[in-house]
Structure formats: structure tokens, C-alpha cells
Amino acid sequence: MKLAGKVALVTGAAHRVGRVIALALAREGADIVVHYGHSAAAAQETAREIEALGRRTFLAQADMGNWQSAAELGRAALQHFGRVDILINSASSFVEADYLTTTEAQFDEAMDVNCKGPFVLSQVIGAWMMAQELPPDTYFNIINIVDEGAFFPSKTYTAHAISKAALFALTHSQTLILGPKVRVNAICPGPILKPPTYSDEKWESLRKTNPLHALGSAEQVAEIVLFLLTGPQFINGDCIMLEGGRMWKREF
Numbered sequence: 001m002k003l004a005g006k007v008a009l010v011t012g013a014a015h016r017v018g019r020v021i022a023l024a025l026a027r028e029g030a031d032i033v034v035h036y037g038h039s040a041a042a043a044q045e046t047a048r049e050i051e052a053l054g055r056r057t058f059l060a061q062a063d064m065g066n067w068q069s070a071a072e073l074g075r076a077a078l079q080h081f082g083r084v085d086i087l088i089n090s091a092s093s094f095v096e097a098d099y100l101t102t103t104e105a106q107f108d109e110a111m112d113v114n115c116k117g118p119f120v121l122s123q124v125i126g127a128w129m130m131a132q133e134l135p136p137d138t139y140f141n142i143i144n145i146v147d148e149g150a151f152f153p154s155k156t157y158t159a160h161a162i163s164k165a166a167l168f169a170l171t172h173s174q175t176l177i178l179g180p181k182v183r184v185n186a187i188c189p190g191p192i193l194k195p196p197t198y199s200d201e202k203w204e205s206l207r208k209t210n211p212l213h214a215l216g217s218a219e220q221v222a223e224i225v226l227f228l229l230t231g232p233q234f235i236n237g238d239c240i241m242l243e244g245g246r247m248w249k250r251e252f
Contacts, residue, residue, distance in 0.1 A: 001029030005215065007081045009033040009074075011064060011117070012091030014043035016193055017145065017218045021088055022046060023053075024222035029229075031056040033077040037063060037091065041104065056081075064091045064117030065109060075161030083132075086141045086229060087125045088166070091102065091116035099158040107159045116162035118144060119170055126178045134181055141229055142178070144171045144186045145221070148243050151188070162179045168239065175237035183236045185228050190243025192216035210244030 008025045012018035014036035023034050023046070032050050034057050035044035047057040058080045062073035070120070077084050093113040118138045122142055129140040147163030150168045174184040192215070194203040207213045224240050241247065 001027075001118075004228075006030045006085040007033065007083050007122075008083050008086035008088065009035065009037040009075075009077045010088045010090055011073075011121070012037070013046055014039035015046075017161065017189070017221050018047050018088070018090035021090060021222045021225050023049060024226060025086065025088075025229075026050040026053045026055040028226060029055070030190060031058075033058045033060055033081070033084070035060050035062060035064075035073060035091065037061070042152060050062055063078040064121070065093070065112035065196060066228070067120050068078075070117040070121045071124050074121050074128075074250030078125070080127055084125050084128065085140055087122060088145070088225065089122065089142070090145045090147070091117065093160070095160050096156055096197070097159060098156050099103065102159050110159035111166065112161040115166040115170060118167060118228075122174060126182060128172065130178060131183050132181065137233065138232060139183045142182060142184045142223055143228055144168075144184070146186045146188045146239060147169070148190045148241075148246065149158075161229060162219070171239065172237055179236070183233065185235060185237065186239040187221060187224050188239050188241045188243065189221055190216060190241075190246050192221060192242065193218055210246040211247055212213075212244040214244050214245065216242055 010018050010022040010032045013022040013034040026032050034043050034047045047059055050057050060073055063069040092107050095110040097106045146168050147164035150164040152194050154161040171186040191206045
């Protein structure tokens with residue numbers, strides 16, 4: 001197991017992409033801080049599955065849109081396990097609103113959860129990481145789950161896209177600030193999980209929006225996470241696109 005002895009904090013680990021990432025890390029030997037916002041029952045189920053793999057878990061509730069709550073999540077994780085080697089900023093809000101009708105509350109929700117929360121959580125965890133002594137050529141890791149909205153305009157998710165662009169910018173800042181002990185990278189998924197508001201027909205229609213005529217999966221996001229953690233350690237400050245080539249076709 002490539003991550004034996006490591007502790008990973010995965011935000012939004014109760015369901016969807018965060019859950020799949022948390023389980024993938026546990027299968028490779030990592031103990032997991034299972035963060036959740038409101039989905040306590042789902043988080044408990046994720047924790048049970050991780051513990052069935054022989055790994056330790058710590059269930060931690062926090063409002064990622066609240067500065068103090070996000071900071072306390074980091075402190076609680078460090079206190080419980082004594083370390084955090086891997087931070088995956090996966091929790092997201094998906095505020096659907098076009099630019100001309102977006103309210104202040106909607107804008108704040110997108111920015112707070114998708115950027116402010118990762119900002120302060122990484123601040124707490126990153127400060128601890130930088131204070132540690134490490135063997136040569138070994139690193140702690142922070143991975144931010146961005147979104148293709150960070151790169152392409154969106155008519156119906158404007159605040160969401162802006163917030164993910166801010167998280168992408170944060171990735172680059174963290175790369176400069178937290179080195180040389182911390183590697184920071186981002187993953188930019190395209191269509192990987194059907195949104196709750198999408199019909200099956202609308203979801204399947206997205207196949208035609210990329211050259212592969214395919215849809216991705218949460219499991220593929222987890223595969224990239226593991227690649228970044230266990231593959232070439234010279235990858236730093238990068239963003240891996242997982243969108244089937246949609247950025248070249250530009251039909252959204």
C-alpha cells in the first residue's frame with residue numbers, strides 16, 4: 001500500500017467525488033479524516049466502509065463556508081491524528097444562477113464554500129506541514145478539486161465558475177508559498193457525475209461535447225489523485241484536466 005502511515009483529510013467525503021477519493025486513499029493505506037457539512041448519515045457510512053478496510057477514521061463536521069469552522073476543522077484533524085500528510089479540498093457548492101439575477105447571498109455561498117473554506121483550511125494545515133522536518137525529496141500534498149468553469153464562461157453558474165477560478169489561483173499561490181515541503185496541484189473535472197437537476201437525457205447528451213464522446217467518473221478523479229500522490233514528484237503547481245477534450249471543442 002503506497003500511502004501506509006499517511007493521514008488524509010478529505011473535505012466533502014460524505015458523498016459523490018469526495019467519498020470516492022476518501023475510499024481510494026484508504027485502500028492505499030491512508031487513515032482518513034472524513035469531513036462533512038450536513039450529510040452526517042452518509043459520512044458515517046463512508047467511515048464504516050473505510051474502517052472495514054482496516055484504516056482509522058475521524059468524522060469531522062464543519063461549515064466550509066465559515067472561516068472559523070473551516071479553521072477549526074484543520075485544528076481538530078491535527079489534534080486527533082497528530083498529523084495531516086494529505087489535504088484534498090473537494091467540498092463544493094454548486095450555485096445555479098445566471099449573472100444578471102445572481103444575488104449577494106448566492107455569490108457569497110459560492111465564494112465562501114469553494115474558495116474561502118479551502119483558503120483557511122489549507123492555511124492551518126499548510127502551516128503545520130511547513131513546520132515539520134522531512135527526509136530529502138519527500139513532500140506533503142494539497143490537491144484542490146477545481147472545475148472546468150474556472151476556464152470557460154458559464155451562463156447559468158457564473159458565481160460558481162468565478163469561485164473555482166479563484167481556487168485555481170489559490171493553487172498557484174500555495175505552490176509558491178508552501179514549497180519546498182508541500183506540493184500543491186489541482187484537478188479540473190468536466191462531466192463526471194450527473195448533477196441532481198439533470199435528466200438522464202440531458203446528462204447523456206454531454207457525450208457529444210468532447211472528442212471522445214464519453215463521460216468521466218468520480219473513480220477517474222480518484223485515480224488522478226493517487227497519480228499525483230504516488231507518481232512523479234516533480235509535478236507541482238499543475239492542473240490536470242479530466243474533461244475528454246471539451247476545452248478544444250468549445251461546445252457547452
